Amino acid sequence: MHDFTVHHPQSLQETLILLDRFGDAAQLIAGGTALMNFMKQSLLLPEHIINLQRVQGLQHIQSTKDEVRIGAMVKHREIEKSNLIQNEVPILASTYRRVATIRIRNMATIGGGLAHADPAQDPPSTLVALNARIRIASISGERTISIMDLFQNYYENSLMPGEMITEVIIPSMHSDTKSTYLKFLPRTADDxxxxxxxxxxxxxxxxxxxxxxxxxxVAPTPIRATIAEETLKGHAISDELIQQASNSVAQQVDPLDDFRGSADYKRDMAIVFTKRALQQVLQGPS
Amino acid sequence: MAKLHVETTINGESTEILVDPQQSLLETLRDGLMLTGAKEGCNDGNCGACTVIMDGRTVNSCLVLGAEAQDADITTIEGLATPRGLHPLQQAFLENAALQCGICTPGFLISSKSLLDSNPNPSEEEVRFWLAGNLCRCTGYDKIVRAVLDAAKEMKAGN
Structure with a gap:
């Protein structure tokens, strides 16, 4: 890797001052699982690395009546194992359990993963379905955005220079809400x-x-299958309705050809897996 | 660029090392401390040959900066055996012939140790789930899984 200076701030304020001072010359390192590889491949060449591991106040998992709040530095493995998450947002625990390997989940963080903005990772599609909100801080203040506004393109987020993700906010699920996360994984368990x-x-x-x-x-960002959602809402469940809703996702996906399959194949699989998810949740045992 | 002074604990011993800012923990262990048990396989977090335990959790040391080892507590494969002999996992790997070339073995042993530390009586499925992503290109995985289950039994009997 190239040469750089490492900073170890202890507080959010100290971190934001460093970010403001170094601007584009700095990269935050959270779990490091993405950044280290980007630097090894010379895709990113920051002069300054700001290590978030010792920053206080980014490690919490809390719930109130209306929402669950997860600090940006909470690790994937902690979300997977959290009793609070398993009880209140079970789909989030089961989604994080599917990411890569235990070693990666021991390192990678919720905030780092989202800032990485890789649409093929597991958490983005679930957080999009959960209507999560992202809390962002900079030296000049805070803002909270919908997760849909975070993702811009492959590996591109909407953070401005000097900004960082501090928290992910998830609206509480009603007790009668059902959910599932399906991952089509034809190769290996950690893919x-x-x-x-x-x-x-x-x-x-x-x-x-x-x-x-x-x-x-299936697209440059995680997406909501809005046509399928509108097709289903307010209607009685039937095989025909589920088929019609599943077929509609083909109009909304825009996958890439790669070694996991051609774009056409992935478009077909998006239909198949949407249908399976709908059958499981809408027609499965309650 | 100046080297960084890092104080850390490795296999129970306080250690002070000088690292280059861009050095990974794996390079720090292997090139700086001559602890060459952890192996470089893929060098991008896929294969698990570089697995070490850092503050109670397994990590890919190729994806950690040496500078991040400050104040950490790290266990490498060199920390498993004691003067009294091999760790029961190491013994079970030998008895089950759970290795051929050996490159993946330190990673498997460290991952298996971390499993048994948190779950001393795992099912076969739990062993397979835990070790998914530690890649072996020689033997297949059955003997490795059997060795971990044997070691768990052995350690339970020994207690």
Whole structure:
């Protein structure tokens, strides 16, 4: 790797001052699992590395009546194992459990993963389906955005120079809400998804009261399958309705050809896995 | 660029080392401290040959900066055996012939140790889940899984 200076701030304020001072010449390092590889490949050549491991106040998992708040430096493995998350947002625990290997989950953080903005990772599609909000800080203040506004393109986020993610806020799920995360993984257990589907739904008898569908690895950003959602909402569940909703995702995905499959194949698999998720959640045992 | 002075604990011993800012923990261990048990396989976090335990969690040492080892508590493969003999996992790997070329073995042993530290009585499925992502290109995984299960039994009997 190239040469750089490492900084070890202890507080958020100290971190934001460093970020403000060095601007584009600095990169934050959280878990390091993405940044280290980008630097080894000379895709990023920061002069300054700001290590977040010792920064206080970014490690919490808390819940209130309305939401769950997760500090940006909480590790994937901690989310997977958290009783609070397992009880209140089970799809989030099961999604994080599917990321890479235990070693990577021991290192990678929720904030670092989102800033990396890789649409093929597991958490983005689930956080999109959960309507998560992202809290962002800079030396001049704070703002909170919808997760949909964070992702811009492959590996591109909407953070301005001097800004960093401090917290992820997830609206509480109703107790009668059902959910599933399906990851199509034809190669090895630790691979990226070929296609992933995050589904959250609330039923009223046989009627779909609310449904949110996040899709991963099929576009430059994680996406919501909005046409399928509108097709389902307010309607009685039937095989035909599920097929019609699943077919509609083909219009919304824009996958790449790669060694996990051709774009056409992934488009077909997006339909298949959306259908499986809908069958499991809408027609499975309650 | 000036080297950084890092104080850390490795296999129970306080250690002071000078590292280049861009040196990975793996390079620091291997080139700086001559602890060459952790291996460089892929050098991008996939293969698990460089696995060490850092503050109670397994990590890919190729994805950690040496500078991040400040104040950490690190266990490498060199810390498993004692003067009294091999760790039960090492013994079980030998008895089950759970290795051929040996490059992946330190990573498997460290990952397995961390499993048994947190779950002394794992099922076969739990062993396979935990070791998924430690890659072996010689033997296949059955003998490795059997060795871990044997070691767990042995350690339980020994207690």
């Amino acid at each position: 990226y998804a070929t296609v992933s589907v995050s589904l959250i739904a609330t039923l009223n008898e046989n009627i779909v009261r609310d449904v949110r569908i996040g899709l991963g690895a």
